Amino acid sequence: MNAPIVSFNHVGKSFDVDGFELEAIREFNLDIAEGEFVAIVGSSGCGKSTLLRLLVGLDTQYRGHITVDGKAVTGIGGERGIVFQEHRLFPWLTVADNIGLGLVNEPLSAEQKHKRVDDFIDLVGLKDFTRAYPHQLSGGMAQRVAIARGLVASPRILLLDEPFGALDALTRQQMQDELLAIRSRAKITTILVTHDVEEAIFLADRVVVMEPRPGRIKQVVDIALPHPRQRSSFDFHQLREELLHELTADGHYQPPVQVQVRDLPLSFIAC
Ligand SMILES: Nc1ncnc2c1ncn2[C@@H]1O[C@H](COP(=O)(O)OP(=O)(O)O)[C@@H](O)[C@H]1O
């Protein structure tokens, strides 16, 4: 493999919970190549979101090393975009202004920002909704806005934390197709956290299976199926069975907890 774009080296993370140390991640080692699509699956609480927060630079207290292009991650940066499960759009801002938040830290003129936002509204197919407010959008549309916001600063790495988890099955499949289409245009390195094994196999080059307490890698599975992938194919089924077995074999599998939408500070969203 060429020099990895993302490297986790002996990464560990603990939280202080009521005076006790909770070890959330232990000895996480993973190199990700430029352009690669890695999915992370695992029980609720096994540290998936924490890993993304560390990589995006929202939390800089951890053991070991996380590097992007060989440089240590010390905070948020425009080359890393993130999309959360709940879209986290600001209800009082239009679609265009919500997407524009992804550019707050970019050294662009107002005109350049405007043009960039328009391009990304086009990319996610929301041209007719530029001036709409979040409450006027369906769940899938709102999530597309969140994806556009994650992409608008042209990050080289896109982090997705259960981005389609709250959508119905059909919309989820459409969003998966769109994500692949966006990726085929811009060879963006992608890390997707999902509890949906099928989604992981449909999208990823590699699937990292985590195990909980403390969160660590159980197995990394290569998905060598050519695109477009057929969910009904034999090979797809085999992989699905294999991964489901890995996830549930120890009997400790916990399904994801549905998260509540809540308001967060701007710095948390515009990264
Ligand atoms: N800010 C925090 N303070 C204390 N404990 C936390 C915090 N964030 C996460 N945790 C704990 O760390 C573990 C991993 O959490 P998380 O990364 O959210 O898991 P996942 O995304 O895989 O469900 C869980 O036990 C969770 O309760």
Ligand SMILES: [Mg+2]
């Ligand atoms: Mg999570």
